[in-house]
Amino acid sequence: METYMIKVMYIIFFLSFLISNDKSYSLTEFDIQTINSFRETGFSSFADYTVINNLMNSDFHSKESETHFGMYYMCLINDNLGCANKHLNRSIKIDGKQSYYDLSDSLSLYRDFLENARRAVEKENFNIGIEDYENIIERFPGRGLPFYELGIVYDQIDDRLNAITNLKMAISLNPNKEMYRTAIYSIAQSIAREADDDSRRQDYNSAIPKYLEAISYYPDFTQAYFQLAKAFYSLGDYIQAKDYLLKCLELDSNQLQPLMMIATIYKKLKDNESSERYYKKAIKVDPNSYKAHFRLGTLLMRKDLSLAKKSIEETVRLNDKYYNGHETLGIVNMQLGNINDAIKNFTNTIDVLGDRSKKRYKSLYLLADIYNTKKEYSIAKEYALSAVDIRENGGAANYHLGLAYKNLGENYLAKNAFERASKDKDWRASAKYELELMKK
Numbered sequence: 001m002e003t004y005m006i007k008v009m010y011i012i013f014f015l016s017f018l019i020s021n022d023k024s025y026s027l028t029e030f031d032i033q034t035i036n037s038f039r040e041t042g043f044s045s046f047a048d049y050t051v052i053n054n055l056m057n058s059d060f061h062s063k064e065s066e067t068h069f070g071m072y073y074m075c076l077i078n079d080n081l082g083c084a085n086k087h088l089n090r091s092i093k094i095d096g097k098q099s100y101y102d103l104s105d106s107l108s109l110y111r112d113f114l115e116n117a118r119r120a121v122e123k124e125n126f127n128i129g130i131e132d133y134e135n136i137i138e139r140f141p142g143r144g145l146p147f148y149e150l151g152i153v154y155d156q157i158d159d160r161l162n163a164i165t166n167l168k169m170a171i172s173l174n175p176n177k178e179m180y181r182t183a184i185y186s187i188a189q190s191i192a193r194e195a196d197d198d199s200r201r202q203d204y205n206s207a208i209p210k211y212l213e214a215i216s217y218y219p220d221f222t223q224a225y226f227q228l229a230k231a232f233y234s235l236g237d238y239i240q241a242k243d244y245l246l247k248c249l250e251l252d253s254n255q256l257q258p259l260m261m262i263a264t265i266y267k268k269l270k271d272n273e274s275s276e277r278y279y280k281k282a283i284k285v286d287p288n289s290y291k292a293h294f295r296l297g298t299l300l301m302r303k304d305l306s307l308a309k310k311s312i313e314e315t316v317r318l319n320d321k322y323y324n325g326h327e328t329l330g331i332v333n334m335q336l337g338n339i340n341d342a343i344k345n346f347t348n349t350i351d352v353l354g355d356r357s358k359k360r361y362k363s364l365y366l367l368a369d370i371y372n373t374k375k376e377y378s379i380a381k382e383y384a385l386s387a388v389d390i391r392e393n394g395g396a397a398n399y400h401l402g403l404a405y406k407n408l409g410e411n412y413l414a415k416n417a418f419e420r421a422s423k424d425k426d427w428r429a430s431a432k433y434e435l436e437l438m439k440k
Contacts, residue, residue: 025058025060027060027062031055032067034052035070038073038077039074043077043174049175055071055074056078056080056083065095072088072091072103076107077142077143077173078174078176079144079148079177081107081110084107113132113135113136113139114136114146117132117136117149121149121156126156130154133146142173143174144169144170144171144172144173144177148177150166151163151170152167154166155187160187160217163187167187171184188215188221188224191210191217192211192223192227194210195207195208195214195224198210199230204235207227207231208228208232211227211228212228215228222251222252222258225244225247225248226244226257228244229242229244229258230261232244238265238268238269245258245261245265249262253281254285255285256282256285259279259285260282263275263276266278267299272299276303279295279299280296283296288318289318290314290318290319294311294325296311301328309333313329323349323352326346326349327345330344330345330349331366334366342366342370343367346363346370347363358390358391360387361387361391364397365384365394365397367380367383368383368401371383371404372404377403377407378404381401381404381405384397384398384401384417395420395421395431396426396427398431399421399427402415402417402421402434406438
């Protein structure tokens with residue numbers, strides 16, 4: 001008895017499982033209205049195709065042959081031939097009128113013709129395949145699928161113009177097929193990759209027309225807009241670069257790289273207000289972009305040192321290995337009179353770079369400058385000598401070395417240092433002034 005009850009319970013559970021997974025669907029009044037509306041006006045009355053896709057994915061049985069006929073039409077225009085065949089057969093089962101049978105024969109013929117064209121293409125008989133698809137389009141007008149497949153054939157034989165023409169036609173007839181748009185995007189990407197290769201070779205005159213071609217095929221291609229702007233930027237055409245970046249940002253305003261580039265361009269164009277605005281937008285998109293904080297900080301150095309300091313402090317907080325951040329923060333602190341903080345910033349720069357890096361040069365001579373100002377001339381001399389080891393005739397290093405030697409009473413060495421500094425046009429006037437003083 002117990003075994004029998006277990007079997008009964010198992011059967012009940014199994015049946016309940018089947019019932020719970022029943023994929024049958026009961027049509028609502030809205031569904032019927034949708035089917036009728038599509039039959040009358042096609043895609044034009046739909047802003048969203050979700051309800052269409054849900055109906056095509058559902059499996060329902062209506063008592064009305066016209067409802068299934070409406071679904072046949074919807075599926076056919078959406079290039080879902082299996083769905084179209086299923087609902088046409090259900091129409092015939094309810095009402096076996098001749099017109100339904102005629103449509104069934106036509107659908108079978110359409111599918112056979114498509115298969116013949118596909119077989120020709122698979123055998124690389126492209127001319128035959130193209131002719132087959134053109135015959136299908138003429139015999140069965142108003143359907144997107146043959147245009148799509150013909151477009152793919154043209155893409156295979158590198159006839160991009162005809163490929164795009166046919167793919168766009170497929171989309172116009174059936175805007176509910178994402179793979180049609182994806183095919184165009186794929187061609188645009190292929191062209192953009194060729195342009196990228198040209199750009200890497202710095203052949204921007206070849207790259208630019210290709211980016212423009214890719215965009216003409218896929219107007220929402222943000223990466224192509226960005227790369228196009230980079231090409232113009234590399235040629236020094238900042239106005240064109242800016243214009244294409246603005247178009248890129250119209251498509252998607254939350255792109256870090258275009259925001260950073262356009263901010264840099266505005267800075268080059270002396271429009272610091274716009275530059276600041278776009279760096280702030282970049283930070284809003286990615287608050288962890290240490291480079292965005294750094295570039296904003298360097299821009300603000302011309303306007304507000306306190307605000308600049310905050311931005312650059314955030315830079316080194318986000319990336320404490322970014323030597324430019326430490327060094328620039330040191331310069332800001334020097335200008336603010338925060339000498340001890342500046343010393344720490346410059347020593348941090350040197351620590352990050354390591355003892356052998358030639359990039360230490362600026363921090364070393366600025367430390368020499370600070371210690372000369374503090375009248376700690378021996379320390380200033382050591383930092384200046386380290387800078388001279390990196391750049392023997394560097395004007396800044398030799399000038400600060402000369403000051404240290406002079407104040408340590410080593411006039412001969414001071415004179416030599418100032419003479420080396422005078423060869424640097426940026427330090428010539430200051431060095432010659434010191435040499436004149438030493439003659440008195």
